[in-house]
Structure formats: structure tokens, C-alpha cells
Amino acid sequence: MAIVGKVSPVTLGLCVALSILALILYVGAVSLLSNLAGSDPAGNAYSQAYAAIALIALWVLLAIILAIALAKGAAGWPVVTAAVILIPASAVASLFAMGLLTNPNQPPYLWPIIIPAGLPLLVLGFAFWTLLPGMSSVLPAHIVAPAIWGAVFVLCLAVVPFNLLRDSARETIAAARAKTEAEYDKLPPDPGLAQLLPFMGTFHGEKETELNRRVRSLPTRQSEAEAMLARGEFPLRYLGWLHLDPTPSLCEKVRAQLRQNVAPLVLKAGETKPYTVIAQQVTDAVTAMKWLVGYDCSCDSESLAWEQMASAYNDPAFEFFELKRLRDPQELGRILREYPERFSMLTPKASLKAWLSFTEEEEYRERALAGARTLPHRNADIVTILNSRSDEHMAWMAMTYLPQLDLKATPELCSAALTQINAAFAKVYRPKADDPRSYDELIGRLGGRGQHFTVLIWLAEHGCDVGPAIKDAEELVRSYRRSAESDAMLASLARLPRK
Numbered sequence: 001m002a003i004v005g006k007v008s009p010v011t012l013g014l015c016v017a018l019s020i021l022a023l024i025l026y027v028g029a030v031s032l033l034s035n036l037a038g039s040d041p042a043g044n045a046y047s048q049a050y051a052a053i054a055l056i057a058l059w060v061l062l063a064i065i066l067a068i069a070l071a072k073g074a075a076g077w078p079v080v081t082a083a084v085i086l087i088p089a090s091a092v093a094s095l096f097a098m099g100l101l102t103n104p105n106q107p108p109y110l111w112p113i114i115i116p117a118g119l120p121l122l123v124l125g126f127a128f129w130t131l132l133p134g135m136s137s138v139l140p141a142h143i144v145a146p147a148i149w150g151a152v153f154v155l156c157l158a159v160v161p162f163n164l165l166r167d168s169a170r171e172t173i174a175a176a177r178a179k180t181e182a183e184y185d186k187l188p189p190d191p192g193l194a195q196l197l198p199f200m201g202t203f204h205g206e207k208e209t210e211l212n213r214r215v216r217s218l219p220t221r222q223s224e225a226e227a228m229l230a231r232g233e234f235p236l237r238y239l240g241w242l243h244l245d246p247t248p249s250l251c252e253k254v255r256a257q258l259r260q261n262v263a264p265l266v267l268k269a270g271e272t273k274p275y276t277v278i279a280q281q282v283t284d285a286v287t288a289m290k291w292l293v294g295y296d297c298s299c300d301s302e303s304l305a306w307e308q309m310a311s312a313y314n315d316p317a318f319e320f321f322e323l324k325r326l327r328d329p330q331e332l333g334r335i336l337r338e339y340p341e342r343f344s345m346l347t348p349k350a351s352l353k354a355w356l357s358f359t360e361e362e363e364y365r366e367r368a369l370a371g372a373r374t375l376p377h378r379n380a381d382i383v384t385i386l387n388s389r390s391d392e393h394m395a396w397m398a399m400t401y402l403p404q405l406d407l408k409a410t411p412e413l414c415s416a417a418l419t420q421i422n423a424a425f426a427k428v429y430r431p432k433a434d435d436p437r438s439y440d441e442l443i444g445r446l447g448g449r450g451q452h453f454t455v456l457i458w459l460a461e462h463g464c465d466v467g468p469a470i471k472d473a474e475e476l477v478r479s480y481r482r483s484a485e486s487d488a489m490l491a492s493l494a495r496l497p498r499k
Contacts, residue, residue: 008072011068011131012131012132015068015128015131018064018065019127021061022058022062022124023124025054025058026058028050028054029055029058029116030117032047032051032054033051033098033101033113033116033117034101034110034113036048036102037102037103037105048098048102051098052095052098055091055094055116056091058120059087059090062087062120062124063087065127066087066126066127068127068131069126069127069130070083072130072131079145079149082145083149086149086152086153086156087123089156090115090152090156093115093119093156093158093159094119096112096115096159096163097112097116098112100112100163103166106169106170107166107169108161108162108166111162112158114158115155115156115162118151118155119152119156122148122151122152122155125148126149129144129148180199180202180203181203181207184199184203192224193220193224193225193242194224197215197235200235200238215242221243222244222247225244226249226250226253229253229256229257230253230256232256232260232261235284236254236261236284236285236287236288237283237284237287237288239254239291239292240287240291243342246292246295246296246297248297251292251295251297254297255292255297255299258285258288258299258305259305262285262302262305262306265278265309266309267312272312272313272314273314274313275310275313275314275315275316275317275320276315277313278309278310278313279317279319282310282317282319285302286323286326289302289306289323290322290326291335293326293333294334294335294336294339295335295345296332296333298332299326300327303323303326303327304323307320307323307324310323333349336354337349337350337351338350338351338353339354339357343364343368346358346368346371348374348376351377352377352382352398352405353381353385353394355369356394356397356398356401357394357397359397359401360397369401369404373404378405378406379407379408379412379413382398382405382413383410383412385398386398386399386413386416386417386419386420387416399420399455400449402451402455402458403455403458409459409462409464414459414464414465417455418459418464418466418469421456421469421473424446424447424452425452425476428442428446428476429445430479431480436480436481437481438480438481438483439480439481439483439486440483441480442476442477442480450489453473453489453492453493456473456493457492457496460497460498461496461497466496466498467498470496473493477493
């Protein structure tokens with residue numbers, strides 16, 4: 001199986017250049033393949049698409065490089081035959097391996113990566129063994145060719161047992177799921193919280209929706225949760241998910257279970273363990289403490305105890321660093337102030353943003369506005385909302401209800417609201433004379449409620465200097481087709497004081 005032939009410097013240089021490009025693709029592909037499920041669904045889809053593209057491009061380059069090497073090296077027909085069969089087979093095997101790597105949490109886990117990681121190196125190694133002068137005398141063809149192509153064949157075949165392992169894992173999971181569903185179906189008609197919580201996180205689709213509804217609608221969930229906490233049996237990861245009321249009694253019971261849970265995890269002097277051993281427990285504790293702290297239940301001593309315990313483990317994850325932030329005074333009561341789950345949780349300490357968020361629900365709108373009008377900090381809050389660029393929807397809501405909030409027209413409020421108005425007017429399309437548009441379209445372009453005109457009128461009537469904005473508003477209205485509504489708006493604007 002002699003491989004002989006003289007390779008020109010140009011041919012060798014071309015193969016080196018193509019190989020460098022192939023190695024760049026190889027590094028990118030292997031990097032992507034090692035983490036195809038580490039993001040959200042959209043991110044994972046992009047990673048998988050990029051990995052597939054990189055693999056296809058890589059194998060195209062490998063085929064070109066090997067074709068040049070076999071042609072210039074005058075390889076025997078057994079080698080050519082092996083290459084013609086195994087190069088496409090190796091590409092297919094790598095793509096199959098990628099399919100297995102999209103779910104690395106099931107057997108065979110990350111082991112399939114050896115297929116796309118090993119095959120390109122074998123092919124490139126054989127190509128340069130063929131091209132480089134003198135290599136066949138150092139490493140004989142009758143040893144190298146069978147060894148390399150035999151290894152390629154074995155790696156291609158490896159996808160078969162890997163697939164069998166995955167199929168077996170799926171069957172095991174399906175059997176376990178069927179068993180779990182059978183146990184769930186055997187529950188009494190009115191199961192308690194302790195009977196339902198073990199099934200959390202085990203279902204998908206309609207079954208999951210049904211379970212969620214049953215758990216959250218349990219009339220006794222508060223008392224049952226507190227009883228489970230008193231026994232130290234409550235799964236802390238679900239604390240903020242059950243629509244519980246953050247009462248002082250619940251707060252104290254959760255803190256007691258947090259102290260109880262951390263004690264067995266403390267390492268002895270001189271002992272070391274990887275952080276992964278406690279990662280789930282820390283995540284659950286942080287989840288519970290975030291909910292408590294957000295609802296004005298301080299967990300300073302508990303978060304410190306968990307932080308000190310976790311710091312003794314090697315390579316802590318992100319949740320470990322969250323423990324210190326839980327002791328930030330700004331975090332205490334943040335959910336109550338800004339994102340309460342239910343209308344009944346609103347208090348005078350809640351921000352204007354929190355009160356306005358419930359105006360989107362018709363049953364709460366009038367009560368939410370009435371409560372918002374009593375907030376002593378509503379002026380400062382609305383200025384903050386209007387000046388923020390991170391929440392355009394809340395700024396739109398603030399402009400919608402601004403005239404109804406019994407505000408003081410301070411210079412800060414005038415400036416913030418006027419900035420919103422000017423920005424909205426500047427973005428609106430102004431029709432040409434040969435392109436008549438209805439006044440209704442103008443209102444739609446401004447958000448559908450005409451709130452910018454309403455707020456402008458309110459600002460002018462409360463002493464803000466809005467003269468230029470009034471003039472701009474009149475020009476904007478006149479650029480659209482005249483109607484009874486536009487005439488009424490122009491009349492309203494004309495009556496406004498102008499400084």
C-alpha cells in the first residue's frame with residue numbers, strides 16, 4: 001500500500017491554508033457542541049444551527065484537503081475506497097452526535113463529542129502524513145493507513161451504542177413518567193398541599209397546567225405550607241410560586257427551616273468538597289430568601305449563614321454571590337414596592353409603578369387610581385418613570401393616567417412629561433399635502449388614547465411652560481385631515497395659556 005509522489009510547495013501551501021481554516025472551524029464547532037443546551041430555547045436553537053453549519057463547512061474542507069492529498073500522494077485504491085466511504089459516513093456520524101449533544105443531561109451525556117472532536121484530527125493527520133516528504137519512511141503505510149482509517153471507522157460506529165444508550169434512557173424516563181402519572185391519577189379528589197407538591201416539576205403541557213391550577217387554588221395552602229415548614233419538610237424552591245401571603249408567621253417559619261437546612265451542609269475543619277454538591281440546595285435557599293426579602297422579611301442572618309457555609313466549597317456558582325446582595329437594604333421590600341403579585345398586597349409603601357400596573361385589569365383600575373392618588377411619593381415616582389428609558393410601557397401608562405393622579409406641576413414633572421411629548425411628536429409621520437391622512441390615524445400613531453395632547457393641556461393649565469410644544473401640536477394636528485375631533489382639539493389648544 002505504498003504512498004509515493006512528489007508534492008509541490010504550492011500544493012502543500014494550499015493544504016496548510018485550508019487546514020488552518022479547518023482548524024478554526026473545528027475549534028468553533030467543538031466549543032459549540034460542548035454547550036448546546038446551556039441557554040434559553042432561542043439561544044440553544046442558534047447554537048445548534050451554528051454548530052451544524054460549522055460541522056458541514058468543516059467536512060467540506062476536510063474532503064477537499066483529503067482529495068488533494070490522495071491525488072498528489074498517489075495513494076493505493078484501498079485507501080481511496082476507505083476515504084470515499086468513511087468521509088461522508090464520518091460527517092453523518094458527527095451530525096448524529098450533535099443531535100445527541102442537544103440533550104447532554106441524559107445518557108450518554110457529553111460522550112458523543114468524541115466523534116466530531118476526534119474524526120477531523122484523524123483525517124488531517126492522514127492527509128499531512130501523505131503530503132509530507134519522508135513521512136512514509138518513518139511511519140510505514142501498512143501501519144498508518146489501517147490504524148487511522150480503522151479509528152475513523154470505530155468512531156463512526158460509536159454513534160450506534162450512543163444512540164442505544166439514549167433510547168434506553170428515554171424508555172426509562174418514559175416509564176418513570178408513566179408511573180408518576182399513575183400515582184398522580186390515584187390522588188383523592190381533594191388532595192392536600194403535601195400530596196401535590198411532590199409532583200411539581202414532573203409534568204409538561206396540560207398535565208402541568210392542571211397541577212399548577214390545583215396547587216395555587218388550594219384554599220388551605222397557606223396553613224398547610226406553614227405546617228410543612230414547621231416540620232422542616234417544605235420544598236423552598238416553590239415558596240414564591242404558590243401565591244402565599246408573606247405573613248410574619250410564614251416569614252419566621254421559613255427562616256427557621258433555612259437555619260435548619262444549612263446546618264448539615266457546613267464542612268468540618270480541613271474538609272473540602274466541590275460546590276456542585278450543594279448547588280441545588282443553595283439555589284433553593286436563595287430563591288426562598290429572595291421572595292422573603294422582596295416581601296419585607298429580612299433574612300440577613302440566614303443569608304450570612306448560607307454564604308459562610310457555601311464559601312468553604314470549591315468553585316461557587318452565581319447563586320452564591322446572590323447571597324450577599326440579599327442583605328442590601330435596597331432589596332428589602334422591593335417586590336412589595338414595585339412588583340406585588342396581587343392587588344391586595346399594595347400598601348402606601350408601594351411605588352406608583354406598582355399601583356399603575358393594576359390599572360390594566362378592569363376590576364382593579366378605579367381602585368388602583370384612587371390608591372395612587374393618595375401616595376405621598378407619587379410626584380417623585382412619576383418623574384422617575386417618565387425619565388427612565390428602560391420601561392417604555394410603564395412610561396406610556398404614566399402618560400395615560402397623569403392627569404388623574406392629583407399631581408403637583410413641579411418643574412421636574414413639567415420637564416419629564418414635556419420630554420415625553422416632544423419625543424412622541426418628533427416621531428410621528430407628518431403627511432404631505434398630496435397624502436391626506438385621518439385624524440384618527442394620528443391618535444393611533446400617538447398610542448391610541450391621545451394622552452400626549454391630554455397631558456399637554458394639563459401641563460399648560462397647571463402653569464408649565466409649554467408654548468413651543470403647543471405650537472408643535474397645532475401644526476401636527478393641521479397636517480392631518482380636518483374633522484370634528486381635530487377641530488375640537490385645535491380649539492382646546494388655542495385656549496391654553498402660553499408663556
